[in-house]
Amino acid sequence: MRGKMSLLHTTKRMHIFIDETASNDGQVMLLGAIYVPEEVMQTVDNDINALRKRIAKDLRNRKYPVTQPETHGVKERRRLRLERPRIRRGGWPEIHAQEIWNGDGVFSKDRSDAKIFERHLIYLKNALDIYKRNKIFFRTFISTASRRRLTALFAPNHHADYDGFYTGDVSRSRFKDLYDNIYVQALAEMLTTIEEDSLEYDWEADIICDAGQKHEVYRSLVAFEFFRSQGIFTKIADPIFLDSDKSNLIQLCDTVTFIYGKLEALVDSKNEMHRHYEILESIVKEYVDPTYLYKARIGAGRPSTDKQIYIQEIFALNLLFFHSGGHASTLQARERRFHQLINNLEIVS
Numbered sequence: 001m002r003g004k005m006s007l008l009h010t011t012k013r014m015h016i017f018i019d020e021t022a023s024n025d026g027q028v029m030l031l032g033a034i035y036v037p038e039e040v041m042q043t044v045d046n047d048i049n050a051l052r053k054r055i056a057k058d059l060r061n062r063k064y065p066v067t068q069p070e071t072h073g074v075k076e077r078r079r080l081r082l083e084r085p086r087i088r089r090g091g092w093p094e095i096h097a098q099e100i101w102n103g104d105g106v107f108s109k110d111r112s113d114a115k116i117f118e119r120h121l122i123y124l125k126n127a128l129d130i131y132k133r134n135k136i137f138f139r140t141f142i143s144t145a146s147r148r149r150l151t152a153l154f155a156p157n158h159h160a161d162y163d164g165f166y167t168g169d170v171s172r173s174r175f176k177d178l179y180d181n182i183y184v185q186a187l188a189e190m191l192t193t194i195e196e197d198s199l200e201y202d203w204e205a206d207i208i209c210d211a212g213q214k215h216e217v218y219r220s221l222v223a224f225e226f227f228r229s230q231g232i233f234t235k236i237a238d239p240i241f242l243d244s245d246k247s248n249l250i251q252l253c254d255t256v257t258f259i260y261g262k263l264e265a266l267v268d269s270k271n272e273m274h275r276h277y278e279i280l281e282s283i284v285k286e287y288v289d290p291t292y293l294y295k296a297r298i299g300a301g302r303p304s305t306d307k308q309i310y311i312q313e314i315f316a317l318n319l320l321f322f323h324s325g326g327h328a329s330t331l332q333a334r335e336r337r338f339h340q341l342i343n344n345l346e347i348v349s
Contacts, residue, residue, distance in 0.1 A: 018141075
């Protein structure tokens with residue numbers, strides 16, 4: 001671990017990959033990030049490619065349906081149908097932890113194969129071994145505990161505080177939908193936390209997020225320009241959003257976040273007697289806990305700082321004026337109103 005911590009302090013560029021996972025009932029959602037130092041990026045990417053290649057060979061040798069011709073008249077999952085042509089042409093499967101764990105989609109197979117779960121568990125452990133041995137770190141940005149903290153900050157109907165700021169063509173319902181969205185809230189908290197980490201360790205940071213959620217509004221925040229004029233977010237780049245099949249590192253983040261979130265879901269539901277609890281607990285202890293950044297600082301009692309609240313407020317105004325509808329003809333008026341409001345906010349340190 002000494003070498004890992006040394007690299008945490010000495011790297012000058014950190015690549016941060018973000019993905020989310022949720023329990024089957026949608027009640028426990030986790031936004032997780034892996035912090036990958038520049039020095040190991042290429043090695044990690046090569047290691048994941050090698051693992052994907054080995055898994056593809058294993059799927060073919062064991063005649064998984066995704067490697068076989070389509071059977072007409074047999075109903076199949078959409079992911080399996082979509083991926084079959086690529087896999088049959090020699091492509092490698094995406095390391096998608098939920099599919100692997102559930103034996104679903106690309107990883108679906110006749111349940112009479114008694115060893116399927118054990119084999120898939122090895123796939124996941126192999127991915128986690130790449131994560132652990134390559135000086136990568138893990139953070140969670142929202143869990144059941146931090147959801148309670150966010151709920152207190154983004155209280156029900158708190159969006160109504162912005163009623164006096166609307167222009168006539170901005171949609172109140174669209175703003176409320178974004179403002180209350182847990183992914184949008186979580187990414188705002190994530191960005192402030194990465195900012196703090198970057199300042200503490202003196203890195204420049206790139207942020208790459210899995211595409212497909214409403215937090216993609218962060219692709220184009222006018223607020224970033226303002227923040228940087230105030231000396232905030234000067235060490236992190238604007239987030240980039242990629243589909244997971246375009247990034248091995250997002251797939252790796254998916255695996256770590258899924259395993260950690262799966263265990264947290266059982267703990268939150270007080271379901272420690274579940275047959276998978278011991279398996280998940282042992283995996284998390286072996287692979288994830290030793291690399292978890294500042295676990296003690298992320299409890300439910302940790303209050304938001306003045307700086308975090310200030311940043312959240314500006315993010316909210318950005319969502320209101322630029323992502324909640326509005327005609328092109330009113331853009332300049334909305335920009336003027338946005339800058340007027342944020343310039344009147346108290347800048348906190």
